[in-house]
Amino acid sequence: MAQSCGGNARLSGRVAIITGGASGIGAETTRLFAREGATVVMADRDSKRGEALVSRVRSDGGECVFVEADLTQENDCKRATQTAIELFGKIDILVNNAGGFVKALLHETSTEDMEYLTGINLYSAVWMCKYTLPYMLMRRKGVICTTASKTGLVAQRDSPLYCATKAAVIRLMQAIALDHAEEGIRANAICPGIIETPMLENSIQLSPDPEEFRRWNELAQPLGRLGTPLECAYATLFLCSDESSFITGVALPVDGGFTAMSLKH
Ligand code: NAD
Numbered sequence: 001m002a003q004s005c006g007g008n009a010r011l012s013g014r015v016a017i018i019t020g021g022a023s024g025i026g027a028e029t030t031r032l033f034a035r036e037g038a039t040v041v042m043a044d045r046d047s048k049r050g051e052a053l054v055s056r057v058r059s060d061g062g063e064c065v066f067v068e069a070d071l072t073q074e075n076d077c078k079r080a081t082q083t084a085i086e087l088f089g090k091i092d093i094l095v096n097n098a099g100g101f102v103k104a105l106l107h108e109t110s111t112e113d114m115e116y117l118t119g120i121n122l123y124s125a126v127w128m129c130k131y132t133l134p135y136m137l138m139r140r141k142g143v144i145c146t147t148a149s150k151t152g153l154v155a156q157r158d159s160p161l162y163c164a165t166k167a168a169v170i171r172l173m174q175a176i177a178l179d180h181a182e183e184g185i186r187a188n189a190i191c192p193g194i195i196e197t198p199m200l201e202n203s204i205q206l207s208p209d210p211e212e213f214r215r216w217n218e219l220a221q222p223l224g225r226l227g228t229p230l231e232c233a234y235a236t237l238f239l240c241s242d243e244s245s246f247i248t249g250v251a252l253p254v255d256g257g258f259t260a261m262s263l264k265h
Contacts, residue, residue: 003228009037010241015088017080019071019128020098024197025147027094028229029095029236034062036237039088043067043080044098071098072119077127085135093240094132096125096146096169101199103206106160114161121165125172129187133180140184145239146173147232149190150255154262166191170251177249188239193240193255194220195227222257 011033021030021042027049030042034057042064044050050066057064067083069076072136084091090210100120102113107200109117125146136142151159152166169189194217207213218225235254252261 009035010237010243011093012037014038014092015041015089015090016093016095016240017043017084017128017132018095018097019043019080019124020147022046022053024199025192025195025229025232026095026097028233029054029097030064031057031060031062032233032237033093033095033240034064034231036061036091036241039063041065041067041080041084041087043069043071043076043120045070058132071128072116074123074127077124078131079127081131081135085144090139091132091135092142094128094136094142094144095236095240096128096144097236098124099147099149099199101159101162101203101204103158104161105158109161115160117165118140121162122168122172125169128174129176133176133185137183138259142185143240144173144176144185144187145236146170146187146189147236148173148191148251150191150193150253152189153191153251153253153259168208171180173251174249181248186239186244188244188248189251190232190235190239191253191259192232193227193253193258195229195254196231197229200226220258221255222261225256227254227256 016033016038016054018025018030022044030040033040047068054064054066067080069080146169148170149166152170155163173189174185204210232254
């Protein structure tokens with residue numbers, strides 16, 4: 001149940017696992033959660049950036065540990081969960097944020113890219129939920145939030161498998177929300193639009209005219225600009241805090257109005 005925050009940090013006393021926290025949206029979410037009082041276990045394959053972020057969070061007064069993990073691998077997902085339990089004894093929040101993007105038509109997508117996309121965008125969330133849920137069910141308490149994408153709500157061109165994996169994780173969250181509502185567990189997704197992160201910068205730089213492509217993307221958003229990682233982090237914070245205690249099974253667009261415009265036509 002929602003309780004007045006009374007000026008306290010919104011995640012005080014909570015233990016949160018955040019995947020893909022070394023960069024972009026996950027890094028802002030890690031920093032924000034730590035500022036809001038959570039103890040964060042951050043899992044990522046990028047140990048250099050991961051360790052650097054942990055140092056930054058700690059020097060800001062937050063609590064964060066890093067687990068180096070390839071989250072396309074079931075055993076690494078299990079290990080990330082076990083680390084949280086061994087160190088802190090519980091998991092209040094799971095943020096499935098790690099993800100990857102491949103631009104390719106379906107018949108031109110290599111088998112390696114198919115395995116990578118389904119592995120990181122879908123199976124990492126499946127395995128993280130699989131290994132975290134038992135601990136949440138034991139306490140009849142827990143919140144899961146997955147970083148999906150607006151492409152899970154409305155399709156975009158040139159990346160069919162990416163769209164499919166993002167639609168799948170939205171439905172995964174909704175199904176978990178239904179299965180475990182009576183056991184005190186909530187599950188939601190955020191659906192970012194076009195957000196300024198290294199992942200986006202890669203796509204921009206791969207385009208024939210990067211500046212033109214950036215401008216085109218900005219103008220395609222009703223709010224007329226790209227989103228920021230912090231704007232996504234705040235949406236995840238809301239869905240993981242008690243302030244959203246009556247919200248479960250939703251896919252929240254954080255997209256500057258893009259899907260509202262798409263659904264109108
Ligand atoms: P990013 O590339 O900045 O960060 C992704 C993080 O995931 C990195 O730290 C990377 O090391 C980690 N990661 C990738 N593969 C991994 C693996 N196998 N094991 C462990 N860690 C791995 O990207 P971002 O833009 O911040 O993306 C975060 C999430 O937001 C993703 O799920 C992405 O699909 C989603 N998203 C991003 C945008 C956007 O415009 N940037 C839009 C919609 C959805």
